[in-house]
Amino acid sequence: MEGLNLEQIPRVKKITKEAFLKDYYAKQRPVVIENLIEDWPAYQKWNLDYIDSIAGDKTVPLYDDRPISSEKKFNEPHHKMKMGDYIELLKSKPTNYRIFLYNLLKEVPQLQADFKYPKLGMRFLKGLPFLFFGGRGSKVFMHFDIDYANILHFHFHGEKQCILYPPSETPFLYKVPHALIAHQEIDFSNPDFEKWPALQKAKGLVTHLKHGETLYMPEGYWHHMTYLTPGFSMSIRSVPKSIYNLAKATYNVFVLRHFDNFMRKQKGDKWIAYKNDRAIKRTHQKTKL
Template sequence: MSRPSSPEGLATSSCPTADQVSAGNTVWVDIRALLPNTKEDLKLDFSEKVEESVISLLQQARDLLYGAESLCSGSARETCLQVSEIIIDYSWEKLNIGTWRDVEKDWRRVYSYGCLFKALCMCSEQGTIADIIRVCDMGLLMGASILDNILVRIINVLQKHLTYGKRCAEEDAKESQRKKIRNDHTTVPSIKSEAVIPRLHCPSLEHFRENYMIPQKPVILEGIVDHWPCMKKWSLDYLRQIAGCRTVPVEVGSRYTDEEWSQTLMMVNDFIDQYIVNKNSIGYLAQHQLFDQVIGRKYIHLYSPQESENLYPHETQFLHNTSQVDVEDPNLVKFPKFERAAFQACILTPGQVLFIPVKYWHYVRSLDVSFSVSFWWL
């Protein structure tokens, strides 16, 4: 697995304006205040599993940070940046050898320290806030908590100083056209009355538990999330504004079973621009789920666990909870029993919450650009 490219090489045209950070300005002063007062207070305690040469590099970066010239000196800053990159590259290899659960926590901490030192070097020069946030996010995603979660606290400071400029009119026009094309080609399926999922307005917890959760019956709950701020605030522009330059893990592809399906780390802005897709495979979870629709509409099929045989699950352990059937265009020659699979369906609209019982198979297709929030519990 290769390490994501350095932020210096990323395009930031769709990010908030790339504010500059320089030594002596308010941002650097605020971030410097988060660090321990002395280098002795910035302890680098690691087990013997971390080589002495790596600990020496960490100490070198720390000493440059707290040295007499500090990072105001161009040469000290450049050396610290080079050392930080070496620490990041070496620890990245350690993070990607074998399975994630077997990675030593100390190596994750080493990676976080490398990201911290690099971010501080970038803060002390003319780095952009968006790029520094990306470095800190990589430390949060792939590393481990250090110095009382200092990477989170640095990001909080940076975001307070980040100004949000409007994207150019050409970009806005392109996005509006993409939405129009997507929605114009969307057909709204008809649902037979006997297959409609029942609706319930603001039930008591006792009524919901006794009549739906315990007997494991799907139901659409209405009126229970109307008070959520996101019901009025969320939009693509809003998400760009609050999180556009944050790096997040993303599943790319329309179905888990597609060969091109993958997982990656990318900025929210890039995901919105490139990968607003419909995940329309059918599968189940080993947990109860509340599927809350916030923006747009989704077309949903639910199949009870008793229909599993008719849904032709994959035989591999990894995909045993995923069907081989294309629900809206099934190959009935290959999957003849699917034709008799009973299901319930709905078109979920903003403000509605669908209760999906444990192990219920569910198929979801977006009818518009849409956002949902899911809660799972056992």
């Protein structure tokens, strides 16, 4: 992270619906709300031991930090494991295995009684509360979400670092064409500016989320997560407020990911190599480097 142009994400203890809509949602600015969920049962109950006690027998999909290849489809997991065994792994040592976009609340309905949708003026997609787990040191590569959702991201058990970039900084982030990610060889914790010089021009934001804190991520924001300790988070989503972003989300869901899977099947790793090469060349051309 040293050398990146990052400011701290603004923080508030509490916030009214009117202030949130006016100061952050309308302006599409991130914010950390420290005490939004203190009245949730989850605030007291949710930790790794509790999840193990009620969902330890569930088989969960796992992802690691290997580069994207033609062997896997879009969001296809790398491994599967019982939740109880995975939590034991998290507690015993660092691991790159993460749970990503997993609807555990559908698998274990009793968890749904532990939270409620905040009254902040956003219309949430009620069927999509996803959970994310990671071990100490595991990282979520720099990306933006396929649906351009406005996201409330609630963190539990431990601490994680969150780096965000607004969509305006896309020209400097080595975006891979026909994908939603930055070039995966970039180490955002220790970037090589000789190899990735455009990164020095990108202006982003950073914070460390602790148990019970909530991060608001506006639509289309790039994000990179590092688990500083074992822990997990839950995200709830609201559709894009921008018609333009809603159109891009529709394209991503119904066209882009299917086209990319098709090309991986047809061209294999040559397709991946082509996209990675184009990410570098296009970024340097656009930024005159």
